[in-house]
Structure formats: structure tokens, C-alpha cells
Amino acid sequence: MNNQTRYQAVESEGLPNECVLCADDSGTCNIFKAWVFFLLHFVACILLFVIMTNRVDGHTFKTGSPPSLVTSDLYQIQVTGLISFALVIIRLLVCSCSALLAWRTIFILLDKEMITLTELAHLAYYHFPIIPRGGSSFQLFWSCWAVAVVVLLWPPGFAAPVANSSVAWIPSTRSSNTPASFSIGTVSKSSDWGALVEPEMRTRVVVNAALMADKNPVYAFNSTQLLLRRYFSSTQKITANSTINITVPYFDVRLSWIDPASDNRSQHAGDPVYSDVANLMSGVRNYGSVAVLRNNKWNSTEATPRAAGIFSGTKLVSIQVNTLRIEEELDGVAPNINTTCPTRSPMFGPLPEVSQHGKDWYVIGKWTAKDCFLVAEASITAGKYKGTDCEVSPTDANDYVATCNFKSSPGVVEEDWISGLALDFMSETMKNIVMLDVTHPWMQNNLAKYTTGTLTLAYHAAWSALMNRLGNASEPTTARIAESVVLATVNYTRMWIWLAMNAMLTTSALMVAVAQTVRKTRTVRDTNMVALAMDLSEVMHSAHASELSGAVSLSKENHRVERLKWTDDYGKGENHTCRHRVVFAESNVNVQ
Numbered sequence: 001m002n003n004q005t006r007y008q009a010v011e012s013e014g015l016p017n018e019c020v021l022c023a024d025d026s027g028t029c030n031i032f033k034a035w036v037f038f039l040l041h042f043v044a045c046i047l048l049f050v051i052m053t054n055r056v057d058g059h060t061f062k063t064g065s066p067p068s069l070v071t072s073d074l075y076q077i078q079v080t081g082l083i084s085f086a087l088v089i090i091r092l093l094v095c096s097c098s099a100l101l102a103w104r105t106i107f108i109l110l111d112k113e114m115i116t117l118t119e120l121a122h123l124a125y126y127h128f129p130i131i132p133r134g135g136s137s138f139q140l141f142w143s144c145w146a147v148a149v150v151v152l153l154w155p156p157g158f159a160a161p162v163a164n165s166s167v168a169w170i171p172s173t174r175s176s177n178t179p180a181s182f183s184i185g186t187v188s189k190s191s192d193w194g195a196l197v198e199p200e201m202r203t204r205v206v207v208n209a210a211l212m213a214d215k216n217p218v219y220a221f222n223s224t225q226l227l228l229r230r231y232f233s234s235t236q237k238i239t240a241n242s243t244i245n246i247t248v249p250y251f252d253v254r255l256s257w258i259d260p261a262s263d264n265r266s267q268h269a270g271d272p273v274y275s276d277v278a279n280l281m282s283g284v285r286n287y288g289s290v291a292v293l294r295n296n297k298w299n300s301t302e303a304t305p306r307a308a309g310i311f312s313g314t315k316l317v318s319i320q321v322n323t324l325r326i327e328e329e330l331d332g333v334a335p336n337i338n339t340t341c342p343t344r345s346p347m348f349g350p351l352p353e354v355s356q357h358g359k360d361w362y363v364i365g366k367w368t369a370k371d372c373f374l375v376a377e378a379s380i381t382a383g384k385y386k387g388t389d390c391e392v393s394p395t396d397a398n399d400y401v402a403t404c405n406f407k408s409s410p411g412v413v414e415e416d417w418i419s420g421l422a423l424d425f426m427s428e429t430m431k432n433i434v435m436l437d438v439t440h441p442w443m444q445n446n447l448a449k450y451t452t453g454t455l456t457l458a459y460h461a462a463w464s465a466l467m468n469r470l471g472n473a474s475e476p477t478t479a480r481i482a483e484s485v486v487l488a489t490v491n492y493t494r495m496w497i498w499l500a501m502n503a504m505l506t507t508s509a510l511m512v513a514v515a516q517t518v519r520k521t522r523t524v525r526d527t528n529m530v531a532l533a534m535d536l537s538e539v540m541h542s543a544h545a546s547e548l549s550g551a552v553s554l555s556k557e558n559h560r561v562e563r564l565k566w567t568d569d570y571g572k573g574e575n576h577t578c579r580h581r582v583v584f585a586e587s588n589v590n591v592q
Contacts, residue, residue, distance in 0.1 A: 034523045037100065038509045041093040045502045048086050048163070049495060056083075056167065057490035060174045062483070076169060076486050083167070087160040090502070094156045097505055102127055103524040104512050105149050112142050113565040113585035117539065120564065124531075127153050145515065152508035159501035166494035172487040173241040175480035182236040182479070184246060185471030187417045189308075192470060196300040196421075201469065202278040205425060209465035210432035213457050215395045219403055220460075221442045221453035226252060226406040228385055231464035233398050236479070244392045244479040246402050249422065249463035250385040250413050253455050255317070255376045255448055260357040265293045269318035269373040270359040273297050275427035285371055286434045287347050288443050289320045290454045291427040292378075303424055308415040310383035311423065319451050321345040321356070322372035341372035347443045348450070376451065382423060382459065384416040392479065418470065422463040429458040429465075535581045539564065 056079065066075045102123050109115035115123070115130055122128035129150040133139035195201045212231040219227050230248040238244070260266035268274035275291040277298045293316045322345050324335040330342065341356040351374060361369040387404030394400050433439055433454065442450050516523060567581040 030525075031523075034525050035509070035513075037093055037096050038506065041090065041097055041502070042506055044086070044090050044093060045499060048083075048090065049499050052083075052163070052166070052490050052495055053492065056488045057492075058488070060172055060485040060487050062485055079488070080167075083164065087163055091157075091160055094502070094505060097509065098127060098153045098157070100524055101149065101153060101505075101508055101512055104516065105146055107524060108512070108515050109142070109146055110564055110566050110582065113563050114139065114142050114146065116563050123150060145511065149508050149511050152504040152511075155501035156505040159498050162494050162501065163498040166491040166498065168489045168491070169486040170489060172485050173239065173482035174485050175241075175243050176483055177480075179478040179480050180236060182234060182477060183474035184232060184234060184477045185467060186247065186473050186475045187467060187470050188473045189417070191417070191472045193304045195469070196304060199278060202425075203280055205462070205465045205469055206278050206280055206428045206432060208468070209425065209429040209458070209461040210436060210438075212401075212464055213429065213433050213461040214436055214438045215401055216393075217438055217453075217457050220457040221439075221449060228387060228404045228406055229460040229464075230387075230402050230467075231395075231461065232400055232402065233468065234400060235398060237481075238392055238394060238400055238479055239482045239484075240393045242392050242479055242482040243389045244402050244477060245386070245388050246390055246392075246404075246477050247384055247475065248387045248390065248402060248404050249416070249419070249460055250381070250383045250406070251456055251459040251463075252381045253452055254379040255451060256379070257352040257354045257374060257376050259355050260373070260375045261355070263316055263375065263377075265295055265316045266318070266357050266373075266375045268293050268295075269357045269375060270320065270371050272428075272431075276431070277303075277424055277428055280428060281431065281435070285320065285323065286431075287320060287323070287345075288439060288450065288454070289434050290430045290451055290458075291318050292316070292423060293318055298424060303421060305417050305420055308417045309419070310381070310413055310415055311419050312381045313379075315378045315380055315423065317376045317378045317451065317455065318357070318373045319376075319447070320371055321348055321351060321374050321447070324370040324372070326368050335370070337367045337370070339370070341370070345447075348447045349444075351447065374447070378455065380423070381413065382416070382419040383413040384419070385413055418463060418466045421466055422459055425462040425466065426455065426458040429462045430454055433458060433461075538581065538583045 061079050062073055062075045064075065064077075066078060071078070106115065106120055106123060109130065110120075114133065119128075119130040123130065127150055129147040130143060132143040132147055215231070219229060228248040228250060230246060232246070260269070265274070269291070270285070272279060274294050274297065322341055324330060324339055324341070326334060326336070328335070330339065337360060341358050343351050343353070345351055354374065357373045357375060359371045359373065360367060361371070385404070385406065387402065388407075390402040390404035392400050392402040439450065439454050439457070442453060563585040564582050565585045567583050
């Protein structure tokens with residue numbers, strides 16, 4: 001008979017006269033079966049670690065309940081369920097592997113006469129280690145080996161919470177895969193240009209533009225690249241962090257500080273007649289007020305566009321940097337009409353080394369104050385630009401703001417009907433922006449950056465307000481609406497700890513495998529068969545274990561019984577049995 005060893009047994013009625021020892025722990029197939037659970041556990045741990053760090057970490061998942069059991073996009077609840085399911089499977093593998101290792105350790109310890117009946121029970125059922133023996137170096141080594149094998153079985157049993165707690169869910173948004181299509185306003189040649197004559201219309205545009213500019217203006221001052229913005233209204237519901245393809249105003253400006261005497265228009269600095277279009281607040285004087293100066297008073301007929309175009313040229317820009325008042329001393333001396341404007345501003349710090357224009361103020365013929373202005377030549381390019389993947393956020397029920405990164409290439413700046421009008425409406429918009437204290441946070445030691453940012457902010461707002469008022473046509477646009485999701489972030493440190501805790505089971509298995517190879521001990525594959533195949537008859541008949549007969553648990557007296565071992569006479573002797581016989585290791589133990 002292949003892979004079987006026959007042992008002659010005492011013949012008795014109804015029993016065979018020989019025992020067959022099956023060699024079911026040898027051969028490649030049997031070895032694979034003996035260690036397959038450990039291989040599955042190792043592969044499952046590695047696979048879960050890879051999935052957690054590559055397919056979960058940094059990915060977004062939908063929230064709420066999925067519409068069906070299987071969905072194309074995973075939901076958070078599905079991911080957490082799959083993670084829990086994987087951890088349960090790994091935990092079941094750990095339980096199976098731990099039971100096998102416990103019994104394989106018992107086999108080895110019985111072979112070495114190193115375990116008592118109490119230690120056997122505790123190791124088999126509770127995975128408690130044996131008490132280290134110190135009688136000899138042999139006993140010390142194998143007892144410490146057994147302790148290490150058993151202790152390494154503990155961490156994998158409670159490693160699952162470490163993996164579960166390694167995932168953090170952060171509320172986030174992501175763009176939908178299917179874009180939403182809708183229309184947005186635009187201006188054509190047949191727009192209602194006659195409305196420019198009405199002061200109420202111009203006032204409404206200026207006020208709306210100032211209110212628009214107050215919505216998250218930081219982009220105009222802190223960006224290192226050219227950003228373009230449009231404020232618009234739409235009945236299409238657009239959530240925060242969505243992206244949109246939309247036409248936006250293009251505005252690029254470069255400043256060069258000049259001597260006011262070099263341009264006659266400088267004398268109009270501080271005079272709203274040569275900068276405003278609605279004369280909404282003609283007497284307002286504020287630090288940081290920026291204006292685009294003209295030679296003549298604004299005229300609606302002359303300002304009406306005749307054709308779409310791109311403005312590329314220079315404008316004269318003034319900014320109020322100081323105010324000298326008769327009641328406020330300057331360097332310990334009261335200022336007068338002959339006092340020159342200082343070279344340092346309380347808001348902007350040191351000023352450019354150019355002369356300033358001073359505008360004197362009188363009350364009943366008496367000099368009372370002087371406003372000081374710096375003048376710059378602004379090289380401006382203005383038109384429109386078809387933005388793609390612009391960030392859009394809601395500012396009100398149906399009001400939105402879209403901010404685009406400018407991607408430079410030939411011909412991307414297009415002709416625009418209202419670029420000239422937007423330049424005209426900028427000055428009064430900027431006056432109101434300063435009045436609302438929108439730009440105050442950026443009035444700190446960087447005059448050029450402040451002026452450029454204020455011009456950019458005002459142009460985008462004025463253009464958007466004019467578009468909302470004069471828009472008489474529509475153009476198609478698309479938006480990828482952002483949906484609420486959660487962003488999964490995995491704590492790599494905790495995942496490594498979890499993997500290391502599970503690796504302790506593999507380490508314990510390797511220690512047992514090496515010991516079995518050295519001692520040529522049989523490999524346990526079925527813990528139930530091992531328990532059923534053990535013969536404790538001689539132990540139970542011993543005077544040292546009198547309480548064992550018929551017992552269902554160990555008593556205190558049985559805790560003191562001697563160490564056990566296997567016999568070398570499998571299937572032999574007076575007691576006809578084909579089970580593994582366990583006896584006391586001490587030779588002087590009497591059997592009743």
C-alpha cells in the first residue's frame with residue numbers, strides 16, 4: 001500500500017489486527033495542503049495593503065446609499081464594507097492558521113517531553129505559552145522557542161482595528177463625467193447701446209461691478225500668473241468647485257511710473273470729471289483710489305462701440321498715495337500750500353522716485369489740504385478669451401464667479417464689443433471698491449502690485465456688469481458640475497504596523513516549519529483528527545491524574561501533573577489502539 005506504514009496490533013474480536021499509519025504529510029501536494037492557509041493569509045495581507053495604498057488612498061468615492069448592489073462608481077459605504085469583509089476573511093485565516101500552529105507546536109513539545117497536560121490544554125484552546133524551562137540549555141532553548149511561537153500568534157488576532165482606523169474620509173468634491181450644457185449671455189452688434197445715455201443705467205453698472213469685485217478678490221493680488229475672471233448669472237444649478245468652459249474678459253496691464261509733468265492729463269488726477277462715467281460720488285477722496293484719466297469728459301455717444309476689437313495701447317493711471325492736512329503735522333511742522341508731497345506713504349511705505357502731482361483743496365478761500373498722486377503709464381491689452389476648465393463657484397442663488405488660468409498662444413485673445421466701455425467704467429468702479437474697503441488688505445509696501453491688482457479687479461467686474469446689462473444674445477457653454485464625495489486618505493504608518501502584525505503569523509509559521517524539519521515531526525493538517533487520534537488512557541489511569549477519568553475540565557490537582565510525551569510503540573502493546581499514545585515523561589509514574 002502506497003504512502004502507508006502497517007503496524008501489527010493485538011488481535012481482538014471485531015478489530016483489525018494491524019494499524020495503518022498514513023503518510024499524509026509528505027509529498028509536494030500534501031505539503032502544499034498543509035501550508036496553503038498560511039500562503040492565502042500572506043497573499044491576502046499583501047493584496048489588501050496594495051489596494052489600500054494604491055486604489056483607496058487619494059481616491060474619491062460617492063456618499064450616501066448606492067442605487068443598486070453593483071455600481072460603476074464605488075460609494076464610501078461599499079468601500080468600507082469591502083475593507084471590513086477583507087479583514088474578516090484575513091481574521092478567519094488567522095484563526096485557522098493559529099489553531100494549526102498551536103497543535104503543531106504541541107506535537108513538537110510532546111516529542112521533546114516539554115509540555116504538561118495543563119499547558120497542552122491552554123495552548124490548544126487559549127494560545128497561552130508554556131512556562132519556560134531552565135533545567136538545561138536544551139529545555140531552555142525549546143521552551144523559549146515555544147513561547148516565541150505562541151506569542152507571535154497574538155498580534156494578528158487584533159490587527160484589524162489598526163487597518164480600519166488607518167482610513168480617514170475627508171469631505172470633498174469632484175467633477176461629474178458628463179458635462180452639463182446651457183447658454184450664457186453675450187453682446188452682439190445690435191445690443192441696446194442707447195441705454196448708455198441713461199445715468200441710472202451707468203450707476204447700476206458701477207454699483208453692481210463694485211459688489212461683484214467684493215467677492216473673493218484675492219486672486220487679483222496674490223497670483224504669480226495671469227488669471228481671468230467673469231461674474232455671471234445662470235439658472236443652471238452649479239455647485240462649488242465645478243469647472244466650466246466660458247468666455248471671460250481678457251485684461252493684461254504693465255505699469256511704468258512717470259513724471260506728471262510729462263503728460264498733460266496728469267493735471268486731471270483727483271478730478272472725477274475726467275475719470276468717472278456716472279459721477280456717483282464725485283467728492284470722495286481715499287487712500288488707494290486708482291483712476292484712468294481722460295482728456296475730456298466722458299460722452300456716451302463717443303463711447304458707443306462701432307465694432308468689436310482688441311484694445312492694445314496705453315492709458316494714464318493715477319493713484320492717491322497721501323493727503324496733507326493743515327491740522328496734521330508733517331515731520332513736526334504743519335503743512336501749507338507750498339509743502340511738497342512726501343516720498344513715503346503711511347499705507348504703501350517708500351514710494352517710487354518720481355515726482356507727484358498735488359491737488360490743493362480750499363474751504364472759503366483758505367487752503368486746507370493737498371492730495372498727492374503718483375502717475376503711471378499703463379500698457380494695456382483688453383479683449384475676450386475662451387476659458388477652458390475654469391473654476392466656478394456660486395456667490396448667490398443664481399450668481400456665479402468663474403476664474404480661469406490664461407494659456408498663452410497666438411490668436412487666443414479675441415475681439416470684444418465692450419472692452420472699451422469696461423475701460424471707461426473702471427475708474428468709478430475702483431473708487432467704489434476702495435470705499436467698500438475691498439482692497440485694503442493689499443495696501444502694504446507694494447504699490448505696483450496693489451495698483452495692478454486693483455485695475456485687474458475693476459476691469460473684470462466692470463466688464464461682467466456691462467455684459468449682464470447689455471447682453472442681448474447667448475452662446476453655448478458647458479460645465480462639469482462638482483458632486484459631493486469623500487476623499488480617502490490612508491495612514492501609511494498604521495498600514496505598515498498592521499502588515500507587520502500579520503507578518504508575525506508568517507514568522508511563527510516559519511519557526512514551526514524549521515523545527516518540524518529538524519525534528520522530523522509530522523505536520524498537523526486537521527486539528528479535530530489530532531484531538532480524536534490522541535490516546536490519553538495511560539495518563540488518565542495514572543495515580544498522578546486521578547481526577548481526569550470522566551472529567552470535562554481540568555481540576556486544580558491536575559494542574560500539577562508531570563510533563564507528557566509520545567510513546568514510540570504506535571499501534572502496539574496490550575492496549576489495542578491505533579491512536580497516538582500519550583504518557584508521562586517520568587519513568588517512575590505508576591499506572592493503575
